[in-house]
Amino acid sequence: MKKICLSFLSVFIVAFTFAQQEFHVFPKNHKITPGTATGNGSLQNPWDLQTALTQSSKVVSGGDTIWLHEGVYNGRYNSTLNCTTANKYITVSAYPNHRVILNGNVSSIKKQVIEIKGNNLIFKNFEITSLNDFSRIETDKDFSRCDGVNHTSGGNCKFINLVIYNNPGSGFNSWKRTSNAEINECIIFNNGFFTKKRGGGVGMYVQNSSDKERQIFNNIVFNNYYKGIEVWSANKDAKEAYVKNVTLYNNVLFNNGLPAGSYRDNIIVASDDENEVNIAKNITISNNVLYHNTNLTKEIENTEAPSLTLGFDKKAPLENAIIKNNIIIGRKNALRVLYVKSMQFNNNVVYSGYVRINESTLEHIIDDNWNFNNNSYYTRRTKPIRIIGSRDYLLNEWKSKYKLDENSGSYNFKDFNLANVLDITKSQYKTNSFRVVLFNKEEQDVVVDFLEYHMEKGSSYTITDVENLNTVIKTGTLAEDAKITVPMQAENAIETKTLNNFGVFIIAFTNAKKATTTTTNKEEEPKTESGLSRFFKWLF
Structure with missing residues (x-):
């Protein structure tokens, strides 16, 4: 029997080597168990955050969790964690029911609160911000731009339930070398600063060079100093396509640009490439709510307040866009279709002064690359479709001339209403x-x-x-x-x-x-006793 148990034990130990592990991180200034660079990640001897984020895959591997314990983590961080185990993730999360804040308001040459490079990672359940006083004016001597998250490289990463706010830069940058990324249930607000001419810093900046889909689901993005979500590249001399394969589903965006004094796009999808190489394409915008402050009981304000802009440069028109089931509310130009080669625009509700369409993009309508149907347009004009530099169309004229919007309706703004x-x-x-x-x-x-x-x-x-x-x-x-x-x-x-x-x-x-117990509706807290200890208790 003893030989059998010892044989089983040897097999179990080998298996346990590859089992999930839990590591612990505390702020450096924690009074009882401060995190240190010399710690081992245990509860008794925890890591500091930067040490935890730079562990090798030999120490922290697929299926492991790094728990961040309650407190404010002052600093700017870079994560080089990398999961090399197929179909598994390394998770960095706030410990259950602990409030964790990463505070980037420190002196540093780093330009973000946290930079992330690596594969198969999950970051969730904590806050990313700049606390206390700092300059938001780009021309000030003491101004220091600091984005919230820079995800610069690596595939199959997930960002879940992060609260990203009050950073003097953009909230979240999802760059082109980050394939198959998911951003889900994050709240992103009040990020940005003042430039000489306008607000700077967006809620979320998105690129993707991969053929795998970038998924942006269930987020709330509001009151950022410039735009809400930019699926975008400003590079005029691109050598490859990297504004592609992005899905925005069930997000809520409102009043972006407002803190800097003027409303900006809640969503823009475009490229400014002049080489006709980096074409924005394969973009789906579905079931989102886009809103700008509008007094809906009075006439639509005659001011700029775009909620959705499609296309920007004539040499890089948006291709294969699907825009469906969205609510798009703004002021005189809530919806701007500037340069779009091919798109479906169906089942959307638009509240705007008019629908603004660039004249030079009409050639793509004639080529039968557009499909508009079942939309509801609420405008302050009886002619809801404005071809910039050309003419305004009654909806019936629009239908007849371009064979679009057969089952769509045009209504006066006074009749606008929605389900509560x-x-x-x-x-x-x-x-x-x-x-x-x-x-x-x-x-x-x-x-x-x-x-x-x-x-x-x-x-x-x-x-x-x-x-x-x-x-x-x-x-x-x-x-x-x-x-x-x-x-x-x-x-x-x-x-x-x-x-x-x-x-x-x-x-x-x-x-x-x-309600009388202390664990009501709380996530079950992780057990600190190892599986190996429990096995020995059973064995002996």
């Missing part, structure tokens, strides 16, 4: 948490029905406005009818607060029956 509940998205990663997007033309409170989500009656809930994540605006208990009234009128609204006809909220539930 635009979207409810249940989090894939946070238990019983929902992102709720609401609309009410008259700025009245909105009733949200959770019946189909089967939340237990008597569960307690909290409501948080994403524009003030540190404050719960309402608490309550779920009644028998499963309906919750959400307040649309903001209290003590900041200058850049969204108008009360639109709002994005986080509604989180906890189970009333388990």
Whole structure:
């Protein structure tokens, strides 16, 4: 029997060598267990963050998790973690129920809070910001641009439930050598600075040279100093195509540009290449909500407020774009179709002064490369389609001349309205948490029905406005009818607060029956006892 056990033990030890491991990171200034460069990643002797992020694949490998414990991590970091195990990931995450903040407001030559190079990595559940005072004016002597995340190289990486805010640069840069990346359920806001002429710094800057899809799903991007999401390249002399194969699905973007004083594109998809090489192509924009402050009970403001721009340079027209099931709200030019060779534009709702189309792109319509249908256009003009530099069209004239929008409708802006509940998205990663997007033309409170989500009656809930994540605006208990009234009128609204006809909220539930325990609806905390220790207890 002993020989059998010892034989089994030797096999088990070999197998355990390749089992998942858990490592621990604490801030350097932690009072009890400060993280150090000489630590071993255990709870008793943890790493500091930079040490953890530069471990070799021989130490941290596929299936392993690096836990970041509560606190503020002051510094600018570079991650060279690299998972070499097929179909597995290295995960860097805040420890369950711990608030972790990476603070980049330090003196450094690095231009981002965190730079990431490596394959098969997951970063999730922490904040990336610049705390306290710093200059946002590019011409100031003490200005130091600092982006939130620079993902510069590596494939198969995921960024989940990150909160990226208040950085004097862009929020998230997803560069061309990062194939098959996923950015999911992140909240990105108030990033950027002032240049001499305008705001600088976008919420998210996206490129992709890979044939694999870049997935940008379920994010909230708002109040950044320049644009919301740029799928874009400013390189006029490109040698390859790297603005391609990107899907933006179920994101909410609003009021980007506002902190710098003027509304900018919530989304732009384009390239500025003059070599006709780097063509933006294979882009899908589906089921997104794009909004700019607009008083929907009055005439559309005659000011710039683009929500979606397609194409930028005549030599690099957008190709094979699919734009469907979006809500696009702006002011006089919410939708701009500048240079597009081929596209589908279907089942969208547009609220704008008019739909603006560049005259020189009409040749592609004639070539039968466009498919428009089942759209609803709410405009301040009876002729909703404006061909820039040419003429305005009634919708029927547009249909007849270009054979587009056969089943679409044109309406006066005064008739514009939407369902009060635009979207409810249940989090894939946070238990019983929902992102709720609401609309009410008259700025009245909105009733949200959770019946189909089967939340237990008597569960307690909290409501948080994403524009003030540190404050719960309402608490309550779920009644028998499963309906919750959400307040649309903001209290003590900041200058850049969204108008009360639109709002994005986080509604989180906890189970009333388990409320007396300390583990109610909390993610199960990882066990610190190793599997090998448990095996020896069993064996002996």
